[in-house]
Amino acid sequence: MSDKKQKGLEWQDNPLSDNERLKEESNHLRGTILDDLEDGLTGGFKGDNFQLIRFHGMYEQDDRDIRAERQEEKLEPRKFMLLRCRLPGGIIKPEQWIEIDKFARDNNYYQSIRLTNRQTFQYHGVPKTKLQDMHRLLHKLGLDSIATASDMNRNVLCSSNPVESELHQEAYEWAKKISEHLLPRTNGYLDVWISGKKVQSSDSFLGQEDEPILGNRYLPRKYKTAVVLPPLNDVDLYSNDMNFVGIKDEKTGKLAGFNVLVGGGLSFEHGNTKTYPNIALELGYVPVEDTLKAAESIVTTQRDFGNRADRKNARLRYTIQNMTLEGFREEVESRMGRRFEAIRPFEFTERGDRIGWVKGIDKKWHLTCFIESGRLVDKPDLPLMTGMLELAKVHKGDFRITANQNIIIANVAEEDKRQIEDIARQYGLIRKITKLRENAMSCVSFPTCPLAMAESERVLPEFIDELDKIMAKHHVEQDYIVTRITGCPNGCGRAMLAEIGLVGKAVGRYNLHLGGNIAGTRIPRLYKENITLDEILSELDGLIARWATERDQGEGFGDFVLRVGIIKPVVNPVVDFWDENLIPTVTV
Ligand code: SRM
Ligand code: SF4
Numbered sequence: 001m002s003d004k005k006q007k008g009l010e011w012q013d014n015p016l017s018d019n020e021r022l023k024e025e026s027n028h029l030r031g032t033i034l035d036d037l038e039d040g041l042t043g044g045f046k047g048d049n050f051q052l053i054r055f056h057g058m059y060e061q062d063d064r065d066i067r068a069e070r071q072e073e074k075l076e077p078r079k080f081m082l083l084r085c086r087l088p089g090g091i092i093k094p095e096q097w098i099e100i101d102k103f104a105r106d107n108n109y110y111q112s113i114r115l116t117n118r119q120t121f122q123y124h125g126v127p128k129t130k131l132q133d134m135h136r137l138l139h140k141l142g143l144d145s146i147a148t149a150s151d152m153n154r155n156v157l158c159s160s161n162p163v164e165s166e167l168h169q170e171a172y173e174w175a176k177k178i179s180e181h182l183l184p185r186t187n188g189y190l191d192v193w194i195s196g197k198k199v200q201s202s203d204s205f206l207g208q209e210d211e212p213i214l215g216n217r218y219l220p221r222k223y224k225t226a227v228v229l230p231p232l233n234d235v236d237l238y239s240n241d242m243n244f245v246g247i248k249d250e251k252t253g254k255l256a257g258f259n260v261l262v263g264g265g266l267s268f269e270h271g272n273t274k275t276y277p278n279i280a281l282e283l284g285y286v287p288v289e290d291t292l293k294a295a296e297s298i299v300t301t302q303r304d305f306g307n308r309a310d311r312k313n314a315r316l317r318y319t320i321q322n323m324t325l326e327g328f329r330e331e332v333e334s335r336m337g338r339r340f341e342a343i344r345p346f347e348f349t350e351r352g353d354r355i356g357w358v359k360g361i362d363k364k365w366h367l368t369c370f371i372e373s374g375r376l377v378d379k380p381d382l383p384l385m386t387g388m389l390e391l392a393k394v395h396k397g398d399f400r401i402t403a404n405q406n407i408i409i410a411n412v413a414e415e416d417k418r419q420i421e422d423i424a425r426q427y428g429l430i431r432k433i434t435k436l437r438e439n440a441m442s443c444v445s446f447p448t449c450p451l452a453m454a455e456s457e458r459v460l461p462e463f464i465d466e467l468d469k470i471m472a473k474h475h476v477e478q479d480y481i482v483t484r485i486t487g488c489p490n491g492c493g494r495a496m497l498a499e500i501g502l503v504g505k506a507v508g509r510y511n512l513h514l515g516g517n518i519a520g521t522r523i524p525r526l527y528k529e530n531i532t533l534d535e536i537l538s539e540l541d542g543l544i545a546r547w548a549t550e551r552d553q554g555e556g557f558g559d560f561v562l563r564v565g566i567i568k569p570v571v572n573p574v575v576d577f578w579d580e581n582l583i584p585t586v587t588v
Pocket of ligand 2: 443446452488491493
């Protein structure tokens, strides 16, 4: 076996992807973005800058609903930017929220704020002319959008509900520390967006901007991290590249250390059998004082071994596949200067959020408000965005955006509970919904996402209405099935960890996957391909009827469809996700 193959570096025989050139030539991510900001002839960015703004947490998009119309009129697509804030653990203060809300009302084409499933918020539809104002506002509020997109460590997730664990504050501090430790060191963000200063690569101080952890070409691909406290897997930890599962020291009641799991990721490409979703695998345990060293060693291993030739095979799970888990562990240990200890026992019993009020061990109250697909917008019958603003005006604690696109009004004193409850009810932030809806998720998709193949957020409410009817018809409306829609196989809606997962194939058509589980530890398998939502509902009607009558005590839908043989489990996605012999029916 060649040395390269043994080390998992065979990809080096191929030319590097163009993104590698772009990063290297970017003058530490500055590019010529400032020149493009002055160019009034287009609403967008040119050349490399189109990609470079992503390192600063923005994407260029256009309104896809009117794309064809504008093309007919020979107009440039209606271009604007998506911004994604960096908010480790999703915590934001009410006074910050008031300003965030004001900017959205004044400047966003869509007049909305979108909570994401990585615990932050997005603005959609910000014109190029307002970008510096937007970043200066974030800066004033002590916020930024550095590294929330592209080839860096993204917003770090952390269990959001401080209810039952005194460890929550510690876990949150670690999420923040990991996020900061893995940030790029370049001043590019500040120069471009805050001071507006043009800096040339010949300027001598740029030499000090070397990136000791990320490297001057940054990471081969996006990278995702989560910190989680059992027993509630509210961050869907198995989907992240790197995960820290907090373990308590029973004597001190403090965090003793973390089990580290690596290589989760949910995207694949239709028909590309070299791509697959996978759950994170156990690497080992480290005491709390070695957390940053472990994080850094894993990241630098991915930096040096990750595939820089083929971006479809560049995420950490493919690096681990190439190096083998043992080989990867050895490399990380040699960088860390210590061995991982054996994984400490841990168990997750639940996923998702607990909607409604809960009292924490600190005697403070926390209200989790359900926000369908995380979309805060004012509709005549459901003015959620204004409701959040009204809460921000009076709330004395903080807000926590969850990894399930909901928001927690956290740390409410007993005497303030009534007022918060009244406002939340008045604006629909507390309302009656089924368990099924509470546990459903969708990605954004149309009209803003350029990669969307089928609708997601815009069809979820009605799809769940219909599924609710089916659940009621079979008398299982008190139960739920984790149901998720994602507009394309990139998998942002995390359908690859759902019991019922819909993956967009074309406008109005989806692949139906079944057989994930409630705990979120199993990838669902393709059941029917390229079918409509009506066809999916009709399939589910029959399957839910069987589940309602034939299930074992407490058996989830995903477990049931496997047990009775409706679908075969995905056991090791690397080898069996695409196995045609295991896919029951292919409908085209
Ligand atoms: Fe995502 C790209 C939205 C979570 C996998 N994702 C995109 C873009 C930026 C489209 C693009 O590249 O132009 C989408 C913008 C749509 C829009 O208009 O807002 C987009 N992703 C989202 C969000 C907003 C979905 C949501 O409904 O909440 C989530 C933002 C999270 C955040 O705050 O950072 C979001 N994306 C995810 C997740 C779920 C997660 O991280 O828990 C995944 C699957 C997990 C994973 O990473 O494997 C995910 N998004 C992708 C991918 C596929 C990556 C890959 O490895 O191939 C892309 C495309 C890409 O990177 O090339 C993508
Ligand atoms: Fe866009 Fe696809 Fe992600 Fe949905 S899953 S937001 S359609 S990239």
